[in-house]
Amino acid sequence: MSDQTVFVLDPRLEGDSVPVCDLGLCTVRLMNDARFPWVILVPRIAGLVELIDLSEADRRTVTDEIDRVTRALSSHTSAEKMNVAALGNMVRQLHVHVIARFAGDAAWPGPIWGVGTAQAYVEGDRMERVDALKAALIGA
């Protein structure tokens, strides 16, 4: 898309994940990797790369939405530790990872990025997780 003023989800993020819901500023998606309960938040603003590209008001909103998503995923999974990160070395469109971690998971205690190969969810499990997160986030 050549119009830089219109937000379009990066095709790689889109291909690696499925939609959960839209919050006020961010679209929330579940990464399609059954090894880790792993969600990304993508602010629906064109052209963002870094967290410091956000206006102060938008930064506060994004931070509040990260907080909501982290609480929802932590509570849904009873995770041992939550990992929250904005990296973007490969996909530049600003996106924030929220991951529920467990001692003994496929990357523990290291970070999850670049470890092994994603294992797609069985459809029923994926829908169950998406529905649980959606219910926790927007009550739907």
Next chain:
Amino acid sequence: MSDQTVFVLDPRLEGDSVPVCDLGLCTVRLMNDARFPWVILVPRIAGLVELIDLSEADRRTVTDEIDRVTRALSSHTSAEKMNVAALGNMVRQLHVHVIARFAGDAAWPGPIWGVGTAQAYVEGDRMERVDALKAALIGA
């Protein structure tokens, strides 16, 4: 230290880094690894593990301080990409990493944690970086 109400910097974080300065809520330290311009922020509140453990007011302050540190490090290094993350799988005391990344650095484009072995700074280089960050953050 048995008093859980007094903030004490985790000894592992302390050993891996050197002080830069204190902001309103966080202490800012430079990781002693010359391979990456890498700073951590540690909120000076006892008992914190997760970002969601912060009160709403403290979360906003921490977010503002992350923003200040990210801008300072990005500008000081002319980084290609900034990485911002709260992981804590190994050291539980809440700390936020802010790292300046470059195509071709020792971990690019992967994350830096757990890659190779830290290379301590030459003292002059470390002091120069600490002074530059301190000047950008608190003008001292």
